[in-house]
Amino acid sequence: MRDLNSNSAAMSGDLLAWYDVHARGMPWRVGPAECTAGNRPDPYKVWLSEVMLQQTTVAAVRDYFLRFTSRWPTVSDLAAAADAEVMAEWAGLGYYARARNLLKCARLVAVGFGGAFPDNYDDLLKLPGIGPYTAAAIASIAFNRPETVLDGNVERVMARLHDIHEPLPGVKPVLKAHAAELTPSLRPGDYAQAVMDLGATICTPRNPACGICPWREHCAAQNAGTAAELPKKTPKKPKPTRSGIVYLAKSADGTWLLERRPDKGLLGGMLGWPGSEWSDAPCPNPPFEADWQETEGEVRHTFTHFHLMLRVMTAELPAGFNQNAAQELIPSRDFRPSSLPTVMRKAFELFQGR
The missing domain is CATH 3.90.79.10 (Nucleoside Triphosphate Pyrophosphohydrolase)
Structure with a gap:
């Protein structure tokens, strides 16, 4: 495995430069130029999108997000909504416990926090339906905190970058430690979105586009010719x-x-x-x-x-x-x-x- 600690700052800078040009446009995202100009993302929209994106795709979520934010523009509006109306709008996204926790969280934020989301990982983690990944994503993207964001895209990027063949999910702590080494204190919110975009658009599960990757010179799996087979995963039991x-x-x-x-x-x-x-x-x-x-x-x-x-x-x-x-x-x-x-x-x- 290649030691990347010495040039992690340069690598983060390279990725941010790539992101400044290639950032995906999303209705909940504030682009890199706007962030640099001082416009921060709405924590409500970041939270809502992250909850919706669990176990599904950006394409599937986009229309749901637009409908939700049109009907309920703020977390207080959502908190005041009838349960049945929210559940009906959620229909088709699946994993309905997320919708129930969405309402619990919105009502707690509206009543207990005056309609403003906590701005740090530890307090976000205490809210209903918010786990370690979502807390890190909100803290990083909405509040520019240097938290380590580790979703499936980032896991794949880290496994390939370091040519790690131990299978998921057991190797998650190792991958998170590598992700933390590369998380910068400058523009951490943009960086978190950049590394997720890298996994979604270039370091894809199949046929990764290694030739145009901003990290190709540092990628141990690309050099070893093993990128396409990573990350390894523990075989799942057959579903009854x-x-x-x-x-x-x-x-x-x-x-x-x-x-x-x-x-x-x-x-x-x-x-x-x-x-x-x-x-x-x-x-x-x-x-x-x-x-x-x-x-x-x-x-x-x-x-x-x-x-x-x-x-x-x-x-x-x-x-x-x-x-x-x-x-x-x-x-x-x-x-x-x-x-x-x-x-x-x-x-x-x-x-x-x-």
Whole structure:
């Protein structure tokens, strides 16, 4: 492994020079020229984007971010929003615990901090839904603190830069130590975004563009010809497959029966179709007695830890149906399939295309 400590300042400078020219434009980002002129990013927008970007991509997040900031321009606006409205806007981004923590965090910042995010890593880390990476990213990007930001892009860059073949996730502390060596005290927020941009646009998972990389002369893996195979990862265990049943019921006048899931667990707090447990052998649990008909085909969806296959049953909702506390009757004029979680929207689409 090559010792980069002696020229880390020069390397950081080279990367910042590259970033000044090639920085990606994003709706939550303040570009390098603006930052140099003294315009700092809005901590609310940095936080919101970082939470949205967990486990997904910039392309997937962009429209969600614009809708959120249009409806709720400040953290106090978001804190005052109804839970159901926020969860509906979040639908499709997945990992719904993030949306619940988003509201908890917004309300704590609005009430406990007067609507202003803490400006340091330790206090940010105490907020709901903010872990070490997100705290470092907000402190660095929004407040220009020299924190070490380590996402998947930075892990890949560091593994290749030092030709590290030990697998993730066990090697994370080593990669973070190398990332810390290169984090400058001057323009740390721009640097954090620069190294993430480097991983996203040049040091990509496949076919890295080593020939145009500003760090190519320092990259041990590029010199060794091993860049394309790094970083190594510990093999994942195969995901199990679970099954379930959902029940789609609509009355003669177009009213739909939906059910709000418990706050804890997958899709917590979201509206969806009534249904069974998701298990190896789900037991039928229709919301009312009826001549339920099975829709041809099945819904297939993958969560973090398992695959899911759903059967879709349909029936007419009887007139005068009395829903329980968890159920809601939604008139057709108010029913928005786009507000459903993705797996529930897939069930609706299967029903529509039957």
